[in-house]
Amino acid sequence: MRAVVTRVKNAAVTIDGKTAGEIGTGFLVLLGVSITDTEAEADKIADRICGLRIFEDETGKMNLAPDKAGA
Numbered sequence: 001m002r003a004v005v006t007r008v009k010n011a012a013v014t015i016d017g018k019t020a021g022e023i024g025t026g027f028l029v030l031l032g033v034s035i036t037d038t039e040a041e042a043d044k045i046a047d048r049i050c051g052l053r054i055f056e057d058e059t060g061k062m063n064l065a066p067d068k069a070g071a
Contacts, residue, residue, distance in 0.1 A: 001041050002032040003049060027054065
């Protein structure tokens with residue numbers, strides 16, 4: 001299982017020409033899952049994504065996890 005997290009101004013998922021979902025400014029997670037991946041692996045990667053230090057601190061550095069940034 002692999003994940004790529006990126007900031008976006010907007011993003012959308014299109015299936016057969018129809019928009020299935022979309023967001024404005026935020027984070028897009030591209031997730032690759034294999035048939036051999038386990039629920040424990042999914043829990044681990046979800047915890048890692050949720051703990052990323054992707055919010056700015058008082059000096060403008062991306063140095064805060066969501067729980068420290070008030071998100």
